[in-house]
Amino acid sequence: MPPQRATLLQVAQRAGVSRSTASFVLAGRHVDMRISEDARQRVLRAAQELDYRPNLMARSLRTKVTKTIALVSDTLASDPYAGRAIHGALAGAVAHGHLLFIGETEGESMIEEKLISDFLDRQVDAFVYASMFTRYVRVPKLLKGRPVVLLNCLTRAAKPAHHSIIPDEVGAGWSAAKAVIEAGHREGIHMVGNLAHHVFAGRERLAGIREGFGAAGIKLAGTIDCEWWPDSAYEAVSAALAGGPPPKVLICLNDRVALGAYQALREAGLSIPGDVSVLSFDDSDLAAWLRPQLTSISLPHYQLGWQAVETLLDAAGRTEPAVRRVEMPVRYRASLGKP
Amino acid sequence: MPPQRATLLQVAQRAGVSRSTASFVLAGRHVDMRISEDARQRVLRAAQELDYRPNLMARSLRTKVTKTIALVSDTLASDPYAGRAIHGALAGAVAHGHLLFIGETEGESMIEEKLISDFLDRQVDAFVYASMFTRYVRVPKLLKGRPVVLLNCLTRAAKPAHHSIIPDEVGAGWSAAKAVIEAGHREGIHMVGNLAHHVFAGRERLAGIREGFGAAGIKLAGTIDCEWWPDSAYEAVSAALAGGPPPKVLICLNDRVALGAYQALREAGLSIPGDVSVLSFDDSDLAAWLRPQLTSISLPHYQLGWQAVETLLDAAGRTEPAVRRVEMPVRYRASLGKP
DNA sequence: ACGTCACGCTAAACCCATCTAGCAATCGAT
């Protein structure tokens, strides 16, 4: 039922030439191969009439180039917004005429090894090795010496073997401080989030925030420690509100934490941003859904994915491997007000 | 730098046999091809020592089977939870020893055609044609007669050419009605959401709900019409609350609408579920983040993706094409209480 | 002694392209 695809041989026969000639014409190499205009036209006509499309597997077998990229990630599901990284990578791949395989390792090295082997067996040209939250990783041995770009992760090596694309979390921290300062705040500024230094993003955001305020001679009024999800933040902020004078600004380490903070503030009868300003990170859909809408510093997943593929296809091999930090822009909404 | 892969020829030479023999041994066809145990062992040893892995492109060129599937979707980004469908499809593919390509058409037929052609050029075995929200589609001509399963979409044809995997939205409506009735409610039950019959999911959910209540002799107290997002729902519910006695139950057509309803109820000083019970559809992350946690009827994206690939690889061609509706289970949480 | 059969293996075609090396015909110059 699917129409039988014509082969190069059939095109050649219909045009009355050899396979070689047909190949040269279709590859646009008629000039250096000195194919007559007449023959060229015949081949082109035949190809069109037969609706010829080259079998890329056959071509790849010969040329060793498949124009496919594999995106291997630890988890795809955990953070729904991480899908945007895939989206960006896909767009980048397509823009370069490549197709994208995806694979998931579930963080297990057995699965990872199997998966990468499978990709290798299918001769993929290059790999995007991705993590769904920013962290340090060790690149699997199977990828040694191949074109690889790390997406949202990096190695501890002083002289990395591959490019890394990560969000500029420290810069985002600075941006947060700047936004708060520009709104006119100098006091009552609190951090909310997981302050243990386990998580890369949290650690860097915090560092950036401290640097930013430090540079302006402003001291944080306090910190509220909680996990990364709403109910933990709700409880921690509620407890903090019960224990002293209300803060003026809450800088939440991500949007889910901000949601918890919103809930606690509302319950305490405090208005946003009238009584308390809230600033956050990630700029997930949630930020636009809250009332008032949440000012948040965007995690540019799409850009990360795009950049990763861009780097893989453009720069890899030609440029000294380095860590590229992608800017995290501030999305101004309604939750950050004047003192 | 990447280790040079051994070819079958090298294995054969090391084992002192021909390529054919090595191929038969490694394909497990030594019995019908009568290969001596001795030769078999030599080939196996050689393959192991050389760390032989077959070049699947070469194999595919001959066998016409690539063990790859293409997932072509209209949009990947719009609904973050739709990523779970991809996740499920991926898991299904891997479980069958296949690898998964992904592609996005952005809803444009030009892009779609180009994309499918690209997949075809790479000889993919089968297609998952997906939509990120349930709807009617027309299957592109290029896919005619090929193994295709529709994911989250269906055709209007009376006798469909392909299997369709969609959520059982009507059943979900019945479940919603059942859950409300079992909680003890018979009055003051309102629908919130987009009641225009444009959207497949909304229409079917609504139909199921009406049927479910109708079967129990219960009449809906009213409907509150709004768009699919929080602020629209917030305004609509606020307006409804201002205009009459408070409802007893709000059945929201999705979680974002429920979020808007929560905001309106809270602002009106109504408690959930003390004054008003809320029930919703989708069971997105949001449902677990709200206070109180939202009882929601799950949209089983992962299952849909899994089922699609399962059907594609198992049933396609062997079974009469049909629409398969995947059950939407109720996730009981705290927002639905007694009257 | 010769035909038959089972056994164990291999040569070579095949899949569909790319690409190198070189052939035949024409033209121009001497």
Next chain:
DNA sequence: ATCGATTGCTAGATGGGTTTAGCGTGACGT
């Protein structure tokens, strides 16, 4: 008339597997 260069094209090797058809050998029957 002869040689060399140019033109226009093709045969055939190549990539790395799978698979069909069949070959040589030894055992067995008659």
